[in-house]
Amino acid sequence: MSKELTSRAEDYSKWYNDLVVKADLADHSAVRGCMVIKPYGYGIWENMQKALDKMFKDTGHQNAYFPLFIPKSLFEAEEKNAEGFAKECAIVTHYRLKTDPNNKGKLIVDPEAKLEEELIVRPTSEAIIWNTYRGWIQSYRDLPILVNQWANVVRWEMRTRLFLRTAEFLWQEGHTAHATKEEAIIETKQMLDVYADFVENWMAVPVVKGIKTENERFAGADDTYCIEALMQDGKALQAGTSHFLGQNFAKAFDVKYVTKDNKQEYVWATSWGVSTRLMGALVMSHSDDNGLVIPPKLATIQVVIVPIYKGDEGLAKVSESANAIKEKLQAKGISVKYDNRDSHRPGWKFAEYELKGVPVRIAIGERDLANGTVEVARRDTLLKETVSIEGIETLVENLLKEIQENLFNNAKARNKALTSKVDSYEEFKKVLDEKTGFILAHWDGSSETEEKIKEETKATIRCIPLNNEQEAGVCIYSGKPSTQRVLFARAY
């Protein structure tokens, strides 16, 4: 199967699309811009959800659920937010179909079932949630509210790509309400740290934490914090954002609370989200020309056992040993699949699990039985070795940890190699085109300069890194003075 995969060198973008489809992660659907997440892909997303959900709960958050639809009058209440999303909204205008009088068996929208007020399919839920919070918050005793929602959202995109940019996607959106600005900022930063922890330690994808420029900020936020990752092709990918919303939504929806001193104050807000886009980042960080490489901590199948045998008797013998190994591994909490299907040959299975990115493959043959050995192959390096069955559970357990670390270290090394410091616009453009990756360069702090660089090079300021080194310099574009370098890249 893997032979049909386009190589990265040949066409990185095609390689990505081919891989997502061929490895059964997702597929295009009959609905423009919407994807089908297939069971194998959804299982990985479920593992992501489980890890993130635990992190959210460990930091005191609870899940809730708010309506899919937002009445237009609520949607437009926070003007900047509304303006930011207006151009990509799916809009419900009718609530009934009727049979087409001119075409038996067909349906038409019933013109008599027009809604008095249009409903926006949520592109993000601040509006409906803050309208709800008004009823939940009276006094400082009602604060903080620490709520998260797992949901689908819709942002109408003209050019879509599986996982990376789809009209409908799945995500979580945290929405918190606080009595003070300080507390809200602490929450915003805390959730950025949670995201960085997850992306680095579960997805094995190193990130740069930073803050967005005004141009790149979430519509309606005072500040947007982000984590930026770098893909194998040297393009950046925003992996998660955490917004300090100030009192913007509290003011738009009139959400006030009575302080301990009996004063009325507007509530402070944050929101933060990651989405199925992370699946795209996972694929583009680790996978190779043979297929997916899934980090062990997120793999739905961590170990696959493939029997090599002749005839039913051979299978029976091998299976005894295979099942014993499977049980030992499962007792360690490792998820194992024993693929004893007779319909496919071992070579086909090897290619299949390579394509699917299963971290460890154990091949066990009739000859191995006599020696008490099996062949263990790791997906990341593709290296194989013959090992004793005795103690295999510890060996595999350690190997899974090693693979997880190795993937992270490789990605870190790549990021380092693909991060350049640049001091002139000429060099900037040259690096962008030839070397690609992250570029640290001086910028004069103006939106105009940022816009022009974007227009001319398609590179954007991914973020102003947190704890950035202060350094005097001049803007690569305008020559005006600058106090720090910011992180540029072309991005997904």
Added chain:
Amino acid sequence: MSKELTSRAEDYSKWYNDLVVKADLADHSAVRGCMVIKPYGYGIWENMQKALDKMFKDTGHQNAYFPLFIPKSLFEAEEKNAEGFAKECAIVTHYRLKTDPNNKGKLIVDPEAKLEEELIVRPTSEAIIWNTYRGWIQSYRDLPILVNQWANVVRWEMRTRLFLRTAEFLWQEGHTAHATKEEAIIETKQMLDVYADFVENWMAVPVVKGIKTENERFAGADDTYCIEALMQDGKALQAGTSHFLGQNFAKAFDVKYVTKDNKQEYVWATSWGVSTRLMGALVMSHSDDNGLVIPPKLATIQVVIVPIYKGDEGLAKVSESANAIKEKLQAKGISVKYDNRDSHRPGWKFAEYELKGVPVRIAIGERDLANGTVEVARRDTLLKETVSIEGIETLVENLLKEIQENLFNNAKARNKALTSKVDSYEEFKKVLDEKTGFILAHWDGSSETEEKIKEETKATIRCIPLNNEQEAGVCIYSGKPSTQRVLFARAY
């Protein structure tokens, strides 16, 4: 707080609505017919999801995700299904808003962003899924497909009630594809059994398993199997359905497979679902005039510990003991909350956790410390007893089991008492009005009779019970011969 609750005797319907809102399960939203599921309610739903999801996976199913929107041409492909849902569909017609030229800061639907083909917000996903399965299925080797989806769906309802009937609701929908009719029927029945198992053993709600009449069948199904529960007010509630879809969707979407004998055959289908409606069933089965009663297996807080003390020193002393108990309980896998808030008095807390339906409350006072005892109160019977702290973890563990069983047994006894055999239409109407509940009566098998009984009495045939006793009789309405009694009730 509980004092503000309407009693069941006074107004059952108002009691239900009040309780759902006051106990923080859910609330109305600014969107017509849509609800907000609050954290406390959502936590219970998450426990339901966890239990069900494990049951689905244990029976070989995997989760996946399909688009929220269904293009109208796909939606209408299976005509019966389309006709059944056409009148309650939310329809997306536009994909962009623009600023209102006549009203600064306001938005209007951009008439230039009209979709070529309208999109239906899924009321159920057979159409989009079977259109997808066409691409997944070529040969018998691709079957069965055993897929489930957790999702939101929208059915435009004119009269809505929290959890029971809302325009948007959350559910799971299983969609399976099989090579043979027999296998599909086995799957349909298996999932009905899974639902019955869940509703009885987790929710403590006894059900009658049965099959729907043609009138009550899912639009597009050959057979609809269901589980029917009985609420405290004697009204029935359909708690889950499992549909044998025959080859209807395979034919509508041209999904064929090559058999082992190299013939082309249409694929056989099932679908099955339960929704947040189960939350309504949970509330209406067990709760009382003091508030919710949550079965221990689904309670997010199984045990609450309330300290009774004077001053900080008193609290410190009590807390030491309370925390020790908490740890012992948690070691047993019991979820415990120690409510040491100084802002509320013990009496307020007692009422609050009663309202929230926490199964077991432990009160621990300074005086108790000397005696080595605590007061344990159970929510179902409201009985209290003083018990030794020594061995409390085993006592509470057993008590939780006992409460779970007691709730189920009470509901079973109620169902039995509220099930009547009736042999005349006069008696039928009398029982419906005075005693309420399930009525087993003879019916001539015609849709006409069923319709007339429904028009005249608002009672519907809930189901033809599975393994129904065959018994000769005459239809209570038409006097025509009948071979078995069917289950009637007024229903939610």
